[in-house]
């Protein structure tokens with residue numbers, strides 16, 4: 001099975017890390033379907049990528065909604081063929097004191113960050129099982145490795161995604177399907193910029209850079225390069241791994 005020419009779904013690919021991963025995959029000749037809830041942004045980015053010659057389409061999908069995911073995956077299969085690469089990237093952040101965390105917010109974070117990958121993976125899997133080849137990359141967070149105050153629901157959801165990755169890798173390895181997770185460190189994206197602008201972190205970005213061994217913040221391409229690496233044919237012996245992309249902080 002050649003990596004080039006296969007079909008990938010990138011969730012949350014209208015922005016930030018997902019968009020960089022989608023761009024990196026199309027640059028390697030992969031057909032990419034982007035799932036996102038931001039319709040206008042999705043349209044803008046898909047149009048831009050198509051103008052550059054990419055085989056790409058966008059679908060307005062909430063990853064936590066099984067019916068929406070199932071319907072969109074049917075359209076992806078009809079348009080691009082079997083789904084053999086899945087990048088579970090869509091996610092939302094959560095900030096606030098643990099004592100003020102509500103059941104509703106906890107459930108919303110878990111629905112998008114953890115149930116979303118569960119639903120997308122389960123529904124994409126039959127194609128990978130038929131092909132005896134598949135690549136699943138889950139974007140977790142370095143906060144699940146080191147902890148992060150005032151983000152208990154978010155960190156718990158991302159730690160869950162790491163456990164999900166390890167369990168599935170064991171189950172799917174015999175079928176030629178690898179499952180890995182990338183926990184990014186601080187990467188400058190709209191999500192991070194908004195959190196910093198709203199004063200959600202107790203420390204500045206400059207402080208995080210100063211305690212990061214390579215002394216810079218992450219760029220979306222840093223994560224995209226690692227995701228592409230994990231999707232290559234040559235990475236077939238790498239599964240169940242936590243591939244930290246964090247400049248050396250929280251390894």
Ligand SMILES: NC(=O)c1ccc[n+]([C@@H]2O[C@H](COP(=O)([O-])OP(=O)(O)OC[C@H]3O[C@@H](n4cnc5c(N)ncnc54)[C@H](O)[C@@H]3O)[C@@H](O)[C@H]2O)c1
Nearest residue numbers: 012015016017036037062063089090091141186187189191
């Ligand atoms: N930026 C960082 O420093 C950083 C660090 C660690 C982990 N992450 C994780 O990386 C992933 C991407 O984050 P980002 O920084 O690019 O954020 P972002 O906000 O720029 O992009 C996230 C995208 O996900 C989409 N999305 C949100 N909810 C969705 C849903 N229910 N269904 C479909 N799409 C949905 C958003 O519309 C957005 O386009 C997230 O899972 C995030 O938790 C980011």
